[in-house]
Amino acid sequence: MTDDDTVHEDVWVFVEEHGGDVAGVSWELLAKGRELADETGEDLVALVVGEGVDDVGAEAVERGADRALVADDPVFEPYRAGPYGDQFRALVEERRPSIVLIGGTTTGRDFAGRVAVPADAGLTADCTELDVDDEGLLLARRPTFGGDAMATIKCPDHRPQMATVRAGVFDAAERDPDRDGDVEAVDVVVEADDALSRVLEREVGDVADITDADVVVAGGGGTEGDFAPVEALADALDGEVAASRKAVDEGWVEPARQVGQTGKTVRPDLYVAAGISGAVQHVEGMNDAETVVAVNTDPNAPIFEHADYGIVGDLHEVLPELTDRLGGRSPPEPTA
Amino acid sequence: MTVDADWTIVVPVKQVPDADDVTIDPETGTLNRSDAPAVLNAPDYNAVEAALSLRERAGGEVVAVTMGPPFARAVLETAVALGADDAVLLTDRAFGGSDTWPTSLALARAADELDADVVVCGEESTDSSTGQVPPGIAAHNGWAQLTYAEELEPRPDDDELVAVRDVEGGHERVAAETPVVVAFEYGENEPRAAGLHRKIYAETEFEPEEWSAEDLGISEQVGLVNSPTKVGGMDTADPVEREQAVVDDVDALSDRITEVTADD
Ligand SMILES: Cc1cc2nc3c(=O)[nH]c(=O)nc-3n(C[C@H](O)[C@H](O)[C@H](O)COP(=O)(O)OP(=O)(O)OC[C@H]3O[C@@H](n4cnc5c(N)ncnc54)[C@H](O)[C@@H]3O)c2cc1C
Ligand SMILES: Nc1ncnc2c1ncn2[C@@H]1O[C@H](COP(=O)(O)O)[C@@H](O)[C@H]1O
Numbered sequence: 001m002t003d004d005d006t007v008h009e010d011v012w013v014f015v016e017e018h019g020g021d022v023a024g025v026s027w028e029l030l031a032k033g034r035e036l037a038d039e040t041g042e043d044l045v046a047l048v049v050g051e052g053v054d055d056v057g058a059e060a061v062e063r064g065a066d067r068a069l070v071a072d073d074p075v076f077e078p079y080r081a082g083p084y085g086d087q088f089r090a091l092v093e094e095r096r097p098s099i100v101l102i103g104g105t106t107t108g109r110d111f112a113g114r115v116a117v118p119a120d121a122g123l124t125a126d127c128t129e130l131d132v133d134d135e136g137l138l139l140a141r142r143p144t145f146g147g148d149a150m151a152t153i154k155c156p157d158h159r160p161q162m163a164t165v166r167a168g169v170f171d172a173a174e175r176d177p178d179r180d181g182d183v184e185a186v187d188v189v190v191e192a193d194d195a196l197s198r199v200l201e202r203e204v205g206d207v208a209d210i211t212d213a214d215v216v217v218a219g220g221g222g223t224e225g226d227f228a229p230v231e232a233l234a235d236a237l238d239g240e241v242a243a244s245r246k247a248v249d250e251g252w253v254e255p256a257r258q259v260g261q262t263g264k265t266v267r268p269d270l271y272v273a274a275g276i277s278g279a280v281q282h283v284e285g286m287n288d289a290e291t292v293v294a295v296n297t298d299p300n301a302p303i304f305e306h307a308d309y310g311i312v313g314d315l316h317e318v319l320p321e322l323t324d325r326l327g328g329r330s331p332p333e334p335t336a
Numbered sequence: 337m338t339v340d341a342d343w344t345i346v347v348p349v350k351q352v353p354d355a356d357d358v359t360i361d362p363e364t365g366t367l368n369r370s371d372a373p374a375v376l377n378a379p380d381y382n383a384v385e386a387a388l389s390l391r392e393r394a395g396g397e398v399v400a401v402t403m404g405p406p407f408a409r410a411v412l413e414t415a416v417a418l419g420a421d422d423a424v425l426l427t428d429r430a431f432g433g434s435d436t437w438p439t440s441l442a443l444a445r446a447a448d449e450l451d452a453d454v455v456v457c458g459e460e461s462t463d464s465s466t467g468q469v470p471p472g473i474a475a476h477n478g479w480a481q482l483t484y485a486e487e488l489e490p491r492p493d494d495d496e497l498v499a500v501r502d503v504e505g506g507h508e509r510v511a512a513e514t515p516v517v518v519a520f521e522y523g524e525n526e527p528r529a530a531g532l533h534r535k536i537y538a539e540t541e542f543e544p545e546e547w548s549a550e551d552l553g554i555s556e557q558v559g560l561v562n563s564p565t566k567v568g569g570m571d572t573a574d575p576v577e578r579e580q581a582v583v584d585d586v587d588a589l590s591d592r593i594t595e596v597t598a599d600d
Contacts, residue, residue, distance in 0.1 A: 078508070079503075081471065081474075081481055085475070106501075106503055107503065109467050113436075113440070113468050113471030113472045113474075113475050114471055114474070116437070116468075116472075116475075117471075117475035117476055121564060122435075122437075122564030122565040123436065123437075123565070125436075125466035126465065126467075145463070148572065150570070150571055151567055152568040152569045152570070152571075153566070154566050155565050157564070196516075197480050199510050201509045202503070202506070202507075202509075203506045203508070204503065204504070204506035205506050207504060214597075215597060245523070255506075256504065261465065269596060270596045272593075291592075292578060304580060309581050309589060309592050310581070311583050311585075318586060318589075326593060
């Protein structure tokens with residue numbers, strides 16, 4: 001850091017924490033941020049906002065940060081865009097990072113603009129690839145038009161260069177208890193009374209991480225709400241259950257298990273799509289699977305174009321048979 | 337209570353190319369957007385519905401706003417046909433090439449000009465799919481925001497809007513002071529169909545107001561030059577190669593799966 005306000009340096013990663021749990025994407029960004037910082041010869045700085053989050057700062061150091069900045073105050077719990085945005089913006093303007101990476105979660109997407117707009121920063125949404133060029137300029141790449149094209153977005157004249165990044169596209173940084181680094185408590189600039197909103201209730205259940213699974217069995221509209229065959233197959237294959245947005249919107253499956261453009265990117269060895277049509281927004285999240293198997297009653301469903309092996313049939317018959325053959329227990333037959 | 341308690345509800349709607357018809361030029365790798373018919377951004381149907389439903393409960397009026405070329409007025413007609421009371425077209429060459437920073441500035445100024453109590457956006461546009469415009473509008477005006485909203489409960493007498501929001505792994509109920517910017521979740525309500533009379537009115541009689549960048553006092557702050565982000569290149573993504581083999585029976589499929597998942 002220097003006093004010259006035209007100089008911006010260091011790579012910052014926002015470490016998202018809610019009630020003690022850290023979002024998986026934050027550790028993924030720390031790994032990627034480490035690579036970028038090594039390339040530009042800058043420091044990697046973790047930013048932690050919350051209440052009672054010193055240990056999260058310490059863990060960020062163990063996972064690769066050179067420094068952690070911790071803004072600790074009850075005003076940050078539970079999350080609200082106003083206090084997070086104001087605190088983050090104050091730090092960005094005071095310390096002038098060059099690059100700021102934020103997980104593309106509902107939280108990250110909610111407050112990123114509250115930093116970028118007043119700070120006059122460039123903000124690229126929902127990136128899936130990150131690089132730096134010879135001059136240290138961030139090359140943020142993102143799919144457009146349902147993954148048919150990739151756009152490279154640059155931010156030549158404004159700092160910081162901010163990006164939200166989709167969950168599941170990078171490997172998480174490992175923990176190394178021997179790593180050293182500072183955990184610095186920063187001044188909290190937000191007053192509780194200033195907030196424009198208040199949280200009346202908050203219910204957080206399953207924050208399952210489907211992004212690390214080797215096998216993912218996903219169900220969609222074709223399940224008509226009966227996920228038992230999907231769960232049984234996932235069980236037999238020791239995999240995770242996932243879903244299309246349709247199944248999530250219907251309330252059949254928790255949002256944390258949604259795959260796709262507005263959900264997560266998964267990279268399993270095997271992805272089974274059962275009763276999923278294959279809309280572009282879904283396919284974007286499963287393109288990195290090694291092998292894709294599709295089960296659909298409609299032989300013309302687009303999903304077959306994105307599958308290695310497809311079977312035309314009713315998932316309520318095909319999945320239990322598969323589960324049987326693969327040595328799992330099939331769900332009890334519905335009594336007629 | 338005075339009549340002032342009635343809300344002005346502004347709905348930013350965007351014209352987008354119909355995603356099913358966008359093609360990529362194999363030679364240049366660029367998108368042929370111009371071939372595709374322009375339609376109302378699908379998530380914005382949910383936003384319009386949410387706005388109309390708020391008007392029914394809170395009282396007031398719904399004003400649709402779009403920023404785009406002159407022919408983008410078509411989406412304003414759609415919004416008016418669906419039930420919006422009025423509409424404003426923000427159009428000016430100066431807006432050309434705007435990224436989310438100036439786009440949300442123009443919409444923020446328009447919302448302010450209209451004295452909005454509530455701004456209801458869609459979750460994302462299907463062409464730029466950033467979801468950044470709604471928080472951008474809120475940030476430019478220093479207003480509250482409620483993104484990923486699934487349900488809205490108006491409390492005009494308290495100058496508050498309550499929303500059920502989708503948060504990672506669950507839900508929360510949040511009360512926000514008006515003016516407030518909402519991004520309503522795609523698919524979370526059933527958009528109504530346009531009534532015939534309304535449709536005819538929208539197509540034959542209705543004229544949106546037109547505002548330029550100068551009218552909004554932001555000529556020097558919009559357009560490509562004032563956009564922090566620049567598209568540095570566009571290439572077709574390497575298509576993922578898939579076998580696309582259709583197997584006839586479950587035995588064959590289970591063999592494949594066993595091969596794939598065998599520990600190596
Ligand atoms: C801005 C935006 C973002 C989006 N983000 C996402 C996202 O992140 N993830 C996502 O998934 N979607 C997303 N979508 C939605 C997407 O466009 C599709 O609407 C959605 O993926 C459809 O889900 P589905 O295929 O499960 O359901 P449907 O479209 O209902 O398809 C059901 C399929 O099941 C088949 N079927 C029916 N019965 C059976 C049976 N008994 N056995 C086998 N097959 C059967 C049918 O032939 C059909 O192909 C997004 C949309 C928008 C506009
Ligand atoms: N040019 C525009 N004119 C009006 N509304 C817009 C425009 N761009 C984005 N919006 C609104 O912002 C929402 C999110 O869009 P985006 O941030 O582009 O993904 C859309 O659903 C619209 O409600």
